[in-house]
Amino acid sequence: MLVVDQVNKYYRKGGMFSRERQQVLNNINFQYNLGECLGIIGESGCGKSTLGRLLLGIEKPESGSILLHGEELVKKGTGKVAMSAVFQDYTSSINPFFTVEQAIMEALNMKPGKRKLKASKVDYYLQHVGLELSCRNKYPHELSGGQVQRVCIARAIATESPCILLDEAISSLDGSVQIQILELLKKLKDRDKLGYIFITHDIQSAAYLCNRVMIMRNGEIEEIVNIEHLKDVQSPYARKMLEMIMA
Numbered sequence: 001m002l003v004v005d006q007v008n009k010y011y012r013k014g015g016m017f018s019r020e021r022q023q024v025l026n027n028i029n030f031q032y033n034l035g036e037c038l039g040i041i042g043e044s045g046c047g048k049s050t051l052g053r054l055l056l057g058i059e060k061p062e063s064g065s066i067l068l069h070g071e072e073l074v075k076k077g078t079g080k081v082a083m084s085a086v087f088q089d090y091t092s093s094i095n096p097f098f099t100v101e102q103a104i105m106e107a108l109n110m111k112p113g114k115r116k117l118k119a120s121k122v123d124y125y126l127q128h129v130g131l132e133l134s135c136r137n138k139y140p141h142e143l144s145g146g147q148v149q150r151v152c153i154a155r156a157i158a159t160e161s162p163c164i165l166l167d168e169a170i171s172s173l174d175g176s177v178q179i180q181i182l183e184l185l186k187k188l189k190d191r192d193k194l195g196y197i198f199i200t201h202d203i204q205s206a207a208y209l210c211n212r213v214m215i216m217r218n219g220e221i222e223e224i225v226n227i228e229h230l231k232d233v234q235s236p237y238a239r240k241m242l243e244m245i246m247a
């Protein structure tokens with residue numbers, strides 16, 4: 001279980017030399033059960049991606065803790081990643097000079113083990129995300145957006161982290177490709193018990209994939225609701241926001 005406890009995050013406001021600070025996350029408390037899909041929705045600028053970066057260990061909170069099974073998220077020197085990520089901008093997520101094989105190997109190399117054994121796993125991950133094995137020697141510019149995002153998902157899975165953070169991971173894709181990637185994510189969740197934290201603006205996608213949804217407002221958690229009770233949210237703000245995006 002991942003436990004986020006009293007997390008606060010500030011950013012400097014008004015340039016490098018300014019002392020003014022903006023509180024971006026305010027007393028964030030929640031628990032994430034491994035294997036579930038927790039959606040995070042909220043208006044632009046409410047702090048979703050900042051929370052995502054803290055969960056990935058890319059940035060640290062000013063106060064509060066984020067613990068996985070009671071331990072710090074990022075264990076230096078172990079190569080262990082608590083959470084891997086897939087971002088919106090798939091074009092900059094992969095080194096353009098890496099083939100698909102090299103991109104997946106890069107993720108596999110985060111863990112110890114023999115290189116030959118790892119190389120033999122590349123086909124397994126390609127098949128796992130519905131890519132032809134012929135993609136193995138291709139470069140990102142030779143693939144469609146949906147195919148590149150599948151490679152990003154393969155890389156995230158290859159780290160064997162217990163949860164994948166998806167930050168607007170389908171937003172840049174065309175409608176039909178979005179559906180295909182959503183179906184892939186759902187299949188991996190149901191079949192392989194993969195868990196996600198799914199940051200999105202798209203409530204329909206959240207309803208399809210998530211077990212629970214966290215609604216954020218101005219750096220705070222407004223409400224967390226089970227997906228089957230989405231229509232019964234208590235807070236007037238959450239109700240209004242959902243009505244707006246579902247209209």
Ligand SMILES: Nc1ncnc2c1ncn2[C@@H]1O[C@H](COP(=O)(O)OP(=O)(O)OP(=O)(O)O)[C@@H](O)[C@H]1O
Pocket residue numbers: 011012024042043044045046047048049050051
């Ligand atoms: N590195 C940074 N330095 C200073 N301020 C930042 C930084 N990153 C984010 N912010 C500010 O923190 C607030 C929250 O930003 P964040 O990107 O987390 O919101 P968000 O909910 O993910 O928005 P969106 O849906 O538009 O991606 C915003 O006011 C943003 O301007």
